[in-house]
Amino acid sequence: MAKLSPDFERNVFINCPFDDEYAxxxxxxxxxxxxxxxxxxxxxxxLDSSEIRLHKIVELIRSSRLxxxxxxxTELDKTTALPRFNMPLELGIDIGCKTFSPRxxxxxxxxxxxxxxxxxxxxxxxxxxxxHRHGGNPKDAVLRVRDWLRAESNAPIxxxxxxxxxxxxxxxxxxxxxxxxxxxxxxxxxxxxxYTTAWWVRQNT
Numbered sequence: 032m033a034k035l036s037p038d039f040e041r042n043v044f045i046n047c048p049f050d051d052e053y054a055x056x057x058x059x060x061x062x063x064x065x066x067x068x069x070x071x072x073x074x075x076x077x078l079d080s081s082e083i084r085l086h087k088i089v090e091l092i093r094s095s096r097l098x099x100x101x102x103x104x105t106e107l108d109k110t111t112a113l114p115r116f117n118m119p120l121e122l123g124i125d126i127g128c129k130t131f132s133p134r135x136x137x138x139x140x141x142x143x144x145x146x147x148x149x150x151x152x153x154x155x156x157x158x159x160x161x162x163h164r165h166g167g168n169p170k171d172a173v174l175r176v177r178d179w180l181r182a183e184s185n186a187p188i189x190x191x192x193x194x195x196x197x198x199x200x201x202x203x204x205x206x207x208x209x210x211x212x213x214x215x216x217x218x219x220x221x222x223x224x225x226y227t228t229a230w231w232v233r234q235n236t
Contacts, residue, residue, distance in 0.1 A: 035134060036094035038070055043180075044095035045073040046121040048104045058224065059169035060099060062198045063176045065228050067188050069097065075221035092125050096138050097183060099176065100125065103145035103165070141179040143172070170195045201231050 036042060043064050047057055064071040072091050074084065092098065100122040105114050122142065129138040144162050163179075165172035174191035181188045188194075208231060209216040214223055 039094060039096050041068070041070045042072050042095035042097065043069050044091050044098040044125070045071055046098065046118055046125075047073075047101040048115075048118070049075060053101075053104065055169045056101075056165060056167065056172050059173050059195070059198055060176055061221075061225060062201060062228050063173045063194055064180070065225065066194055066197060066232050067177070067180050067184070068186065069180060071225060073221060076225075088121055089124060092121070092128050093132075093135070096135075097140075097180070098125050098138065099141045099143070101143040101165075102162075103143055103167075139179075139183050141176065143175070169198075173198065197235070200235075201228065204231065 045057070045060060045064075047053060047060075049057070061071045072095050074087055074091065077087055079087075100118060102118050102122070105116065105119065107114055122140070125138070125140065128135050129140075142160060142162050143165055145164065145166070163175045165175060170191075173195045177188060177191035177194055205227065206216045208227055209219070212227060212230070214227065219227065
């Protein structure tokens with residue numbers, strides 16, 4: 032039986048869209064997780080082309096006690112006219128991990144959707160789950176993430192408004208910070224953004 036990741040308690044798996052429209056919410060969530068002292072994990076951190084994507088997702092889920100699942104983007108794709116079900120699929124894998132693995136029973140999820148009760152129309156088996164809404168607003172996403180992580184942590188965490196103010200300061204300073212670290216602010220990978228955020232947090236804590 033594989034051992035749990037040494038960072039299992041601090042790892043936060045993020046299951047969300049990875050397009051430009053969603054990027055402001057994603058980056059705000061990543062900042063909040065790091066500012067709270069946790070570790071963001073997502074499929075974009077591993078770029079090994081030989082690795083099967085689903086295997087990568089399963090490993091990230093297995094190594095993370097905490098997960099954020101955003102179901103707000105399950106609308107029909109403009110090109111294919113088909114729904115985007117990667118996010119519900121990964122949530123299902125995570126629920127299965129928590130349900131069937133005794134060592135993962137303490138896993139905790141934060142589930143987002145675009146509006147209350149919408150999920151009941153396309154994945155009714157989630158009825159009874161506590162679903163949250165960020166309305167496409169990075170600040171609201173940070174507030175929800177803050178409250179959830181506070182409930183999952185014994186350590187004191189500043190209020191969500193304070194964290195978001197810090198994020199706004201970080202965003203203003205990011206171009207200069209990237210210059211100092213010799214990174215292109217317009218071409219940051221997930222690893223680059225996480226590293227830069229963690230560096231800023233260490234310098235401003």
